[in-house]
């Protein structure tokens with residue numbers, strides 16, 4: 178029997194084991210993270226080595242620099258995750274890794290490290306989608322949360338509304354036709370001279386500002402479940418350039434508040450439309466932009482009015498982390514995910530369902 182055949186037998190046994198501990202690796206962008214998660218819900222440790230300070234001076238993530246820093250960090254982060262959980266590799270049942278979506282070189286570091294570990298330790302290797310991982314972060318933050326629910330996925334690379342029918346079965350309802358919402362936050366922040374990553378800075382400035390600027394753009398997708406953010410982004414960029422050309426100062430708090438207001442309005446309107454249409458009474462938000470305080474505030478009040486339960490990840494699990502990959506891996510494994518073989522490679526994109 179080859180490695181995969183042996184490991185598929187092990188996975189069958191794991192499906193009926195009471196306690197399953199998965200060591201999970203995330204390296205899709207600029208965070209090297211390793212976590213140990215028990216039964217998909219309990220985080221025994223989650224170590225995150227962020228490269229934000231390294232990429233700040235470039236104004237955004239430089240893929241090659243990210244890959245090199247993942248290589249430098251991954252072994253220490255893994256050892257630290259084991260140490261913090263007071264466990265050794267013997268206590269681990271399976272290795273999980275993000276294979277996509279993300280930066281190819283960055284993903285490859287995690288994928289190859291995970292393959293090496295799985296082979297050396299003779300443990301099953303589980304290949305996990307980063308996007309599904311973001312959704313699963315909510316199973317950690319909300320111990321009783323179960324599908325079905327509508328999910329608003331808002332990250333640096335994706336924006337979508339999904340019907341999450343079960344832990345592993347997703348239906349795509351709508352998605353962005355151009356920029357992802359996080360990407361749009363980052364670009365607008367950059368044009369105003371705010372440091373990377375821009376989303377959190379816009380969130381902060383918006384609190385001091387007034388949403389009093391009308392960024393005129395065509396709302397081409399009104400009435401659909403799809404999003405377009407490039408029109409809003411271009412309107413802000415044109416506004417800032419125009420002010421600069423006239424030698425006028427820009428009001429960062431007001432621009433931030435006005436931009437954020439438009440984006441949050443677009444996200445909220447379409448998500449609530451999907452909720453109403455589906456008849457489901459549960460809304461789950463996932464991805465880095467779930468950390469946005471105004472989005473949280475707006476969804477909280479709208480969901481209250483509609484009697485919809487709202488679930489958002491704890492702040493520390495909104496952005497990239499290994500724990501969400503471990504949570505997702507557990508439910509995928511329980512529902513029949515087979516062991517990845519050593520042909521597993523990284524993918525810069527993965528299907529949303």
Ligand code: KG4
Nearest residue numbers: 332333334359376380465466468469496497
């Ligand atoms: O999910 P994530 O960590 O990475 C991807 O999978 O893409 O999301 C990162 C994105 C960045 O674009 C970042 O600016 C945005 O999440 N973000 C925020 C906030 N915190 C992080 N955007 C708006 N408001 C925030 N508070």
Ligand code: ZN
Nearest residue numbers: 311332496497
């Ligand atoms: Zn992410």
